[in-house]
Amino acid sequence: MLELRYRGSCPSPGEAVSPPPREGEAAGGDHETESTSDKETDIDDRYGDLDSRTDSDIPEIPASSDRTPEILKKALSGLSSRWKNWWIRGILTLTMISLFFLIIYMGSFMLMLLVLGIQVKCFHEIITIGYRVYHSYDLPWFRTLSWYFLLCVNYFFYGETVADYFATFVQREEQLQFLIRYHRFISFALYLAGFCMFVLSLVKKHYRLQFYMFAWTHVTLLITVTQSHLVIQNLFEGMIWFLVPISSVICNDITAYLFGFFFGRTPLIKLSPKKTWEGFIGGFFSTVVFGFIAAYVLSKYQYFVCPVEYRSDVNSFVTECEPSELFQLQTYSLPPFLKAVLRQERVSLYPFQIHSIALSTFASLIGPFGGFFASGFKRAFKIKDFANTIPGHGGIMDRFDCQYLMATFVHVYITSFIRGPNPSKVLQQLLVLQPEQQLNIYKTLKIHLIEKGILQPALKV
Amino acid sequence: GTQLRVRESESEAKVDGETASDSESRAESAPLPVSADDTPEVLNRALSNLSSRWKNWWVRGILTLAMIAFFFIIIYLGPMVLMIIVMCVQIKCFHEIITIGYNVYHSYDLPWFRTLSWYFLLCVNYFFYGETVTDYFFTLVQREEPLRILSKYHRFISFTLYLIGFCMFVLSLVKKHYRLQFYMFGWTHVTLLIVVTQSHLVIHNLFEGMIWFIVPISCVICNDIMAYMFGFFFGRTPLIKLSPKKTWEGFIGGFFATVVFGLLLSYVMSGYRCFVCPVEYNNDTNSFTVDCEPSDLFRLQEYNIPGVIQSVIGWKTVRMYPFQIHSIALSTFASLIGPFGGFFASGFKRAFKIKDFANTIPGHGGIMDRFDCQYLMATFVNVYIASFIRGPNPSKLIQQFLTLRPDQQLHIFNTLRSHLIDKGMLTSATEDE
Numbered sequence: 023m024l025e026l027r028y029r030g031s032c033p034s035p036g037e038a039v040s041p042p043p044r045e046g047e048a049a050g051g052d053h054e055t056e057s058t059s060d061k062e063t064d065i066d067d068r069y070g071d072l073d074s075r076t077d078s079d080i081p082e083i084p085a086s087s088d089r090t091p092e093i094l095k096k097a098l099s100g101l102s103s104r105w106k107n108w109w110i111r112g113i114l115t116l117t118m119i120s121l122f123f124l125i126i127y128m129g130s131f132m133l134m135l136l137v138l139g140i141q142v143k144c145f146h147e148i149i150t151i152g153y154r155v156y157h158s159y160d161l162p163w164f165r166t167l168s169w170y171f172l173l174c175v176n177y178f179f180y181g182e183t184v185a186d187y188f189a190t191f192v193q194r195e196e197q198l199q200f201l202i203r204y205h206r207f208i209s210f211a212l213y214l215a216g217f218c219m220f221v222l223s224l225v226k227k228h229y230r231l232q233f234y235m236f237a238w239t240h241v242t243l244l245i246t247v248t249q250s251h252l253v254i255q256n257l258f259e260g261m262i263w264f265l266v267p268i269s270s271v272i273c274n275d276i277t278a279y280l281f282g283f284f285f286g287r288t289p290l291i292k293l294s295p296k297k298t299w300e301g302f303i304g305g306f307f308s309t310v311v312f313g314f315i316a317a318y319v320l321s322k323y324q325y326f327v328c329p330v331e332y333r334s335d336v337n338s339f340v341t342e343c344e345p346s347e348l349f350q351l352q353t354y355s356l357p358p359f360l361k362a363v364l365r366q367e368r369v370s371l372y373p374f375q376i377h378s379i380a381l382s383t384f385a386s387l388i389g390p391f392g393g394f395f396a397s398g399f400k401r402a403f404k405i406k407d408f409a410n411t412i413p414g415h416g417g418i419m420d421r422f423d424c425q426y427l428m429a430t431f432v433h434v435y436i437t438s439f440i441r442g443p444n445p446s447k448v449l450q451q452l453l454v455l456q457p458e459q460q461l462n463i464y465k466t467l468k469i470h471l472i473e474k475g476i477l478q479p480a481l482k483v
Numbered sequence: 484g485t486q487l488r489v490r491e492s493e494s495e496a497k498v499d500g501e502t503a504s505d506s507e508s509r510a511e512s513a514p515l516p517v518s519a520d521d522t523p524e525v526l527n528r529a530l531s532n533l534s535s536r537w538k539n540w541w542v543r544g545i546l547t548l549a550m551i552a553f554f555f556i557i558i559y560l561g562p563m564v565l566m567i568i569v570m571c572v573q574i575k576c577f578h579e580i581i582t583i584g585y586n587v588y589h590s591y592d593l594p595w596f597r598t599l600s601w602y603f604l605l606c607v608n609y610f611f612y613g614e615t616v617t618d619y620f621f622t623l624v625q626r627e628e629p630l631r632i633l634s635k636y637h638r639f640i641s642f643t644l645y646l647i648g649f650c651m652f653v654l655s656l657v658k659k660h661y662r663l664q665f666y667m668f669g670w671t672h673v674t675l676l677i678v679v680t681q682s683h684l685v686i687h688n689l690f691e692g693m694i695w696f697i698v699p700i701s702c703v704i705c706n707d708i709m710a711y712m713f714g715f716f717f718g719r720t721p722l723i724k725l726s727p728k729k730t731w732e733g734f735i736g737g738f739f740a741t742v743v744f745g746l747l748l749s750y751v752m753s754g755y756r757c758f759v760c761p762v763e764y765n766n767d768t769n770s771f772t773v774d775c776e777p778s779d780l781f782r783l784q785e786y787n788i789p790g791v792i793q794s795v796i797g798w799k800t801v802r803m804y805p806f807q808i809h810s811i812a813l814s815t816f817a818s819l820i821g822p823f824g825g826f827f828a829s830g831f832k833r834a835f836k837i838k839d840f841a842n843t844i845p846g847h848g849g850i851m852d853r854f855d856c857q858y859l860m861a862t863f864v865n866v867y868i869a870s871f872i873r874g875p876n877p878s879k880l881i882q883q884f885l886t887l888r889p890d891q892q893l894h895i896f897n898t899l900r901s902h903l904i905d906k907g908m909l910t911s912a913t914e915d916e
Contacts, residue, residue: 398665439639
């Protein structure tokens with residue numbers, strides 16, 4: 023049975039597309055070559071090969087050419103290669119940090135756009151890797167479908183968030199009302215259209231590839247799009263909930279690197295040989311301290327602390343409010359051992375600083391797992407960097423890999439420990455009910471409020 | 484440099500690659516092995532005289548009737564049993580798809596992976612059940628102290644459980660198997676996305692009223708059977724390359740038959756409270772009750788028949804339940820879009836060269852084979868209900884209101900008040916009570 027198969031090999035169109043799997047076996051014996059070319063006859067099976075081969079058989083995917091700007095190259099041409107790399111990384115780091123500050127200054131709307139831009143770029147990077155892994159750039163429809171799904175999912179999420187926050191703006195426009203009321207149905211219909219297009223686009227001999235790319239797209243959407251929307255929801259809670267977590271992760275990255283550079287000795291995990299326990303622990307403590315200080319500095323300003331609201335009169339975002347208790351100084355009595363160290367009876371802290379300890383701890387202990395996940399992913403698919411967008415650093419995903427879990431954690435933390443349900447959302451849902459139900463609820467609420475003393479029976483407005 | 488690398492990879496290839504190419508050739512020579520025929524001995528003996536083709540027909544027929552009878556029994560037993568059945572079906576579907584993934588990637592020996600897959604299934608189920616249970620069992624949950632804490636920090640606890648699984652995955656990554664492990668991780672997550680979310684939407688629909696569970700599922704089953712029969716008797720034009728047995732005649736015939744079936748079925752079911760009322764948990768009796776005043780949807784109303792049909796039927800008006808109009812939408816979806824779920828599953832089976840998902844049901848294949856057209860139906864029904872039928876749940880809103888701060892409560896109260904006064908529901912005079 024096997025004999026027959028080997029004899030039947032013939033050149034197929036697939037051969038032209040498939041040099042990489044051959045490379046590893048070029049020096050191998052006839053047995054290997056024959057079985058490879060034999061597999062070529064069915065393109066599907068060749069791709070199936072990629073599944074069960076172990077990593078060593080997969081060749082490296084060539085990274086795109088170096089994109090360092092000419093200016094930097096000329097300025098640094100004198101230095102040795104290692105220092106040159108250091109300088110490039112350093113300069114780009116400072117550039118990114120300044121860009122970050124600039125955007126913060128420009129306000130929440132710009133931040134939202136930035137988050138959206140980063141999300142689209144991350145999606146693009148991961149999908150491109152998928153294409154290269156599966157050599158599926160020529161699959162019919164697939165690029166269109168991936169971007170279409172990205173659009174659908176974004177539409178769904180933005181609709182859910184925007185409707186909440188722009189409630190007053192939305193109530194005014196008639197068409198927007200319609201879109202909001204049937205939002206889920208419309209999003210589902212759009213998604214279904216994409217699903218049916220996918221099914222109709224299935225081509226014989228490419229089924230497996232197409233299913234892989236479909237799943238790849240969905241997992242990527244799950245990771246990038248949901249995270250970015252959680253980031254935006256955190257942002258609306260108050261810019262401090264956006265800034266402190268992200269800076270803690272960045273600080274952890276940098277300080278762990280520095281501690282590892284100067285004191286690093288014991289390797290941390292086989293997956294990332296450059297990480298060390300010294301870096302890990304040193305990074306943890308410095309991040310907690312940094313988070314503590316950053317929280318103290320930022321808690322003073324209403325600009326960072328207040329929930330972002332859309333004011334219809336001004337037609338823009340405002341961050342003005344009475345800071346909640348989290349952001350008002352309170353005095354805490356120190357436990358005895360700290361008293362002896364600091365020689366103070368009490369200390370004034372913002373309660374938010376206590377929360378920042380939790381956030382920094384997560385950023386330092388669990389955040390790196392996101393980085394290990396990304397390292398494992400890069401090794402699995404034999405890529406050095408996700409892309410080459412940022413010279414010296416790699417792609418956008420490379421910078422954001424430790425942030426994966428942080429946004430979800432902050433969101434879950436806020437909903438569990440900080441705020442209750444969103445009042446405007448409750449109001450919105452109330453206004454959608456039937457009038458009789460509204461009346462019933464109104465009466466129940468009135469009784470409740472009077473009981474609690476919030477509403478005085480005598481006061482009539 | 485290059486020479487060395489090639490030789491290294493070649494020797495590695497010989498060690499690991501041989502296994503891979505061996506198993507690959509084995510896989511090529513035959514589709515993934517389906518487990519042995521599970522037809523019970525009884526049936527085998529009873530049908531031993533008939534020819535193979537009719538035997539297959541009989542086996543399928545008997546099993547179909549057995550499944551339908553089983554369905555009726557479960558409905559009779561009530562919502563709690565239905566919930567348990569849905570959960571079991573979900574677990575079996577998950578198991579079937581994961582097993583296919585293992586067979587495709589020959590990764591049965593990967594460390595930890597089976598444990599991790601089941602662990603993720605547990606986490607996601609915990610999260611979803613927690614969200615649903617809290618809504619429907621609110622009073623029960625508030626009474627018991629441990630349950631209250633679990634429900635208050637539910638999201639945080641679920642997220643922590645998931646994170647533990649994620650970190651275990653990262654720590655379990657083994658050199659030389661990275662790609663396989665990432666594939667299985669992705670495969671598990673996509674499976675969870677499909678199977679678990681759908682089953683929870685099914686349970687949501689069930690709680691809305693058993694009719695929202697029974698009518699959609701029966702429409703899909705009816706469409707399956709009717710399209711098959713129309714195709715068998717009248718089928719001529721093939722529908723799609725993916726499933727060569729489907730025909731346009733079957734598709735269109737199935738569509739009309741399903742719409743009629745849906746109308747009749749809704750008419751019959753709308754008369755009974757046990758199907759029509761939302762499932763509620765009664766604290767006093769500590770069980771589920773389906774007792775209520777049927778909503779407008781389930782009260783007979785007169786409709787004027789448009790002129791066109793009047794001349795055909797000879798009636799001026801007809802009495803229908805409004806729900807029957809909705810059932811037309813549900814049946815239409817089941818007949819037109821439901822089959823895409825089936826094509827998706829067919830494409831999947833061809834892509835991975837399997838004949839059936841598993842061999843659980845003799846003559847029919849695995850559980851997934853029976854449920855492939857149901858994929859999209861549950862989501863559609865849920866979205867349909869949320870968009871067109873019910874609004875937000877008033878008691879849930881009151882719960883949320885009570886957790887707000889006093890100044891927010893006052894603000895909402897005043898806004899609601901002015902809104903009601905605007906609508907004329909409330910006048911300043913009634914405020915004096």
